[in-house]
Amino acid sequence: MPRKKVPTRKNDTVDVMNHDGSRIINLNKLQEHLQVISRHAATCQSCADNTLSGNEPIVLVGVKDHQGLCSILTSRCASCHEEFQFATSSRVQGLSGGQYWECNLAAVWGQMATGGGHAPLTESMAVLGLPSLTKKAFMAIEKRIGDWWRTLLNESMKQAGEEEKAIALSKDSRYDIPRITVIVDGGWSKRAHKHSYNAKSGVGIIIGKETGKILFMGVRNKYCAVCHNTSGGTIPEHTCFLNWDQSSSAMETDIIVEGFCQSETQHGLHYAEFIGDGDSSVHPTLVRKVPYGTLIKKVECANHAVKCFCGTLESLVLDKPSYKGRGKLTEAMRKRLTKSACCAIIMRSQELNKVEAVKKLQRDLVNIPLHCFGCHSKCSPDLCKTAQKNQQQTQEQQEQQQQQLPPTNMGAMANNTVEDGTNDTIHNITSGLNDVITTQAQAWADATDNEGLDDTRSNFTTNLCESWMHIRTKFDGGKQINRSQSGSWGGRCAGAGLRCNEGAGWGPSMWKTAVCTEPSDVFKLAAANAVKRTDNDRKRKASADAKLQRKKARYSTTSVDTA
Template identity: 35%
Template structure:
C-alpha cells in the first residue's frame, strides 16, 4: 500500500518523476528538484519545524506494507488519515507562503527511490501491548535523511528510540493442554466458518484459543475462539450437537459410544479412565457413565427380547414340521440349559451375590429364556447399615435365598413361561448334573412329569476323572495301591468310558449294555481282557498283564469302582451322547463381559446389564450392534465399526485361529483363614437333590449291585484275613459299607411296614463310626472278655475280619474272633 500526500488544492504530487499525466505537476516537481540546494537551509527552518517532525514521529509507524501480511486495523487507518491530513495542510500553507514544494523522504523500498519511483510511507506491525520503537530503516535510508538535511542522525535516532503506545490488545489465556476426541469434518468446517465470519467484521485481529467448556458434557468440549482486537467470541463444539435430535438417549454419540465400547470390550469405568488418561484426554464423570450404562442396558434388553421371540418361533415351526407334539397338540422341543454365578466357586465356595440361567434351543442354538437373580442392592444395604430411610431407586435385588438355589428357581421359571412366551414345551433338556434342577422341574412345572433329562457327556466324564485324581492323591489309601493308578491310567479310563458311550449312542443299544461295557472297560485298562468284546479289544482273553488282583489286595479296586459307579448310575442319561457345549459357549461370553468374574459388578446392576449384552452377542454373533445402535442413535453404525464387524466375520468364516500356548505356573498363595459359612448343599453340587429313579432303572440297578457284591467262595477267607482290625482297617470299611452285617440285620427284618427306613439306611451307609461311652467301654474290655472266654471254654480264639455270605454277597458278619477247636 502506498500512502500519497496532497498539496495545492488536493492535487496529487510525487517525488521525482511522477506517473501523473498532469504537466503542471511534473513541472513543479522538476522545479523543486532544481531549487533544492539553494533552499536547503530555508527548508530546514520552515518545513523542518512544521513537516519534518510529524513525518519523523510517524516514520516508525508507517513503513512499507510489503513487510507485513496482516490487514490494517481501525486504529491504524485513523493514524494514517491523520498523518496525511496534517501533511496536506502543512504543505498547502507552505505553498501559499512562497516556499518550496513539499518534499518527502526517499522510500526504503526497493526501486529507484527519489529519481524514478513513487515514494511511500508505510506502517509498522503492532505488538501486543507496548510498541517500544518502530522498525528501523536501513543505514542507507538514515544517511539519505541526513544528506537531505531534514534532521540530523542524532535527532533521527532519538525519534526512533522513542516509545510509542499505539493500542492495547487483550492478553490470551493460558493454552488449552492435552488431546481431545473430535468429529473431524464438523470441527474443521466450524473453524473455517468462524474465521470467515470474523473477517467480515475485523480485518486485522487473529482468532485465538481462549477457553474450553465441558462441564457435564462428557467427552464433548466447547472450544471458545476469541479475537485479540475486537473481542468477538466464537463457540465451536468437538461434535455436532444436532445428532442428539434422533437419539433415544439425550447424550452425544461420542459419550454413548465410549460407554458402549467400554462394556462391550469387557471393561469398566476405571478401565476407561485409565485408558483416556494415558491418551491425555479428559474423562467423563462417573455419574454420567453409570447413567448411560443403565439406559443402554434397557435397550440391549429390549433387543434381546426380540431376538428370543424370533428364535422361539423358529423352534416351534421346526417342532411342528417334525411331528414333535404332546398329547394335547402343543409342540415340544429339546433345549440346553446351564447357569452361572457372578463369582467363581472353585467347587466349594457357593456364596455369590448374583447368578444367571439360560435356556437355549437345540435347533436354532439361540437363547429362548434368560434369567438373572440378585441378592444384593447397594442402596438398600447402605440404608440398612446407617439406619436411615431408603430413598426411591431402581432396586436390583430379587432373591433372598441361598446362591445354590438360584439355578433351579430360574430354570423352573423358564419352563413355566415356555408356553406363554413361545407356545412350546421343553420336553427334553440337556444339562450337567450339578444341581437339583431336574427334581425341581418334576415337582414345580405343570408338565414336569413328561420332561426328560439327558446328561452332558463331557461333564460326566470330567467328574469321573476328577474323582480318580482325588483317589490318587488320597494319602489314607495304601501307597502301593495308589502307585497302580497313574495319570496315564486315569486318561485311559476316561477315554475308554467315552468310547463306550459314543459306540452305544450310535448303535442305539440298550442302557444295560452300556453299563456292562463301562464295567468291562475298567478291567480292560488294568489288563483283564477275559470279558472284553472283539470289536473293542485286540487281545481278548489275555490276562498276562492283569493288575486287578493287586488292586483288590490294596483296596484300590473298590475306590476306583466306587468312582465308576457314579458314572454307571447315569448310563440311562448318557446313552444319547449329548453335550452342553452351546450353553458353555454362552457362559464363556458372559465371563468375558464380566471381566472373568474377578470384579464385583453386582452393586449397581452392572452384572445384569452385562448378561443381557452377552446374550445378545451370542444370539446375533458379530452383527449384534447393528440393530440396537440404530435404536439408540437413530443412525447406522460408523464406517470403522462396520469394518470391524466385517473383519471379525471373515475370521470366523475362515476359521483362522491362532492358539497361544501358555505354560501353567502354579503359584503358592499364602493361606488366609476366612470365616466359614454354612452352605446349602442340597441345591447344588454332588449332594444336590435328585429326582426319584424310574422303577425299571431301580430294579436293574439292584440286580447289578447284588451281582457286584457277590464273591467267590474261595475268596471269602482271604477277605476275612485282609479285613482284620475292623474299623481300624480301611479295607474292612470298604467291604462293609455296602453290605448288611449282623449288627443291623435284626433292625431290618423286624422293621414294621409303616416305619420309615431312612434312619436305618443312613446308619448302615454312614461312614462315621457310631461311638458312645458304652461302646468305648466294650472295645477297651474286648480283649479281657476274649481271654475269659478262652479259659472257661478251653479254646483258642483268633482275630478275624469280615466274613461274607457265600450265596448272598450283600450279607456279612464281623465277629470279635473265631476258634477252631471245639
C-alpha cells in the first residue's frame, strides 16, 4: 500500500499508510481511543507545538492486524513518535466461554438468520471496502452460534411444554399425565420434486396445538465432511454430525417417534392425538414403539387430503390420455374438482354431529364428479346452489298443487333442471373418478371425523408446521446451498425454532442471552419493527374484509375450460 510523508516540527517525516477502504468501528471503542490521544496531545509539548505550526499532531500509521471485520489500527504522535493502538471492536464471551470479536459474531449471526454464508458476506464486504472473515473463521463462529441456538431452543421448548401442560390441566384434570394434541411434520435439506428422495439431512418437529410453539425438534444427518474426506488412517477428533444411515424418507418417522417417546420425561405430557399429513407409516410406528402408543390417535390433515386428491387427478390424466381435451379433465376442471372437495370438507367440519357429518362428507365426495360435470340431481342443497334452487322450486310446485293452483314458472324450472344422464365420454370420466374417490373416501372422512378433539370446528391442518418450514427456508437459504456437510443446517434449524417460539423479535433477547452483552439500539429497533409488521399483518388478516376475500377465493368455482 503506498505511503506518504507527514512533516513534523523538526522537519523530519513519518511514513503514513494511505487510508484505503473502510472499517467497522464500535463508537465506544472510538471514544476510548480519542480520550487516549487527547490526553497525550494535552501533555506532550512537542505535539502542542506541532499543532500550532499547522502540522498534523497525530497521524494514522495504518492497520497493524485485522481479524475478520475487526482491525487493530495504529496511530502515532508526529513529534515524539509514541504509538497508540486500538481495536475497532470489543471482545465478548459467549455461553460456552472463549473470546470473540463482537463484529465477527454479529456478521455471522446476521448471515445465518438471513440464509447467507461466507461467500455472500465476503462479496458484500468487498464492495464496501471491508476485509472479511476467512472461511475457516466463519465456519468456526457459525458452529459456535449453532451450539448456542440449540441450547437456547432446548430452554424455549421446555417453557413451551410447561405452557401446554398448564392449559391441559385447566381443561381436563382427570389424567395423572396430561394429554394434549400436537401437530407433526418433517422436512429435508433439498427438494425432492417427487422423484429424488436422497437428501443428506432431515428435520422433524412437534408443535403444541394450543400454544403453537415447538415442543420437540430433531435433525438427522447422513453425511459428515470430516469422516467422508478422511481416506484411511485415523479420523481426526471432531464434532461428528453423522447420526443416520438409513433412507432419507425414513428420517421423519424416526424423529417423530423419538419426540413422542421423550414427551413424558421432557415435558410430563402424553401426546394423545396428533395432526399429521398422509404419511401412513408414522401412526403404526408410534403405536408399536411409544410406551403409551395405544392411546395415540391420528387426525388427518385436511389440506393434505385435498392435495392427495389433486395429485391423483394429475396422475389419472397422465395414465389415460383419453381424459385429456375439451370438455374433459382439463386443468380448469381439475382445479374445480379440487376446490369442490375442499369446500365439502370445510362445510362438513362445521357440523356438530360428527357421525352424521362423516356420512354426508362421503356422499358429497363421491358426488363431486357429477356435480362438476353438470349433473346436480344427487347434490346436497347446502353445498350446491343449483340443487338448492331446484329444491325450492319443487317445494313451490308441491304447495301450488296442494292449493290446486297452476304453476307460476314451470318453464324456468324446466330450464334449471339438469338431466341425470350424461354423454358416454363424461360418463366414463365420472366413473373413473368415482373409482379413485371411493378408495380415498374413508381417508378424507378422517380429515373431519375428530370427535375426540374438544373443538367446535374440526377442519384441522398442519399449517403451523408448514409455516415453520417456510421460516426455516429463510435461515437455510431456501434449500439452494448444501449446508449438510458440517452441521450448519442443524444450527440454522435451531435458529428457525427460536424464531417460531420467541416471535419476530427473537433476535435481541437471544443475543443478550447467548453473547452476554447488551444488543445495540439499532438491533432492538429492527426487531421492534419486525414485531410491528407481524402484528399489522395479523390484524389485517383478521379483519372482516380479509376474511371475506379469503372466503370468496375458497368458494369461487373455476369455470370449465371450453377451448
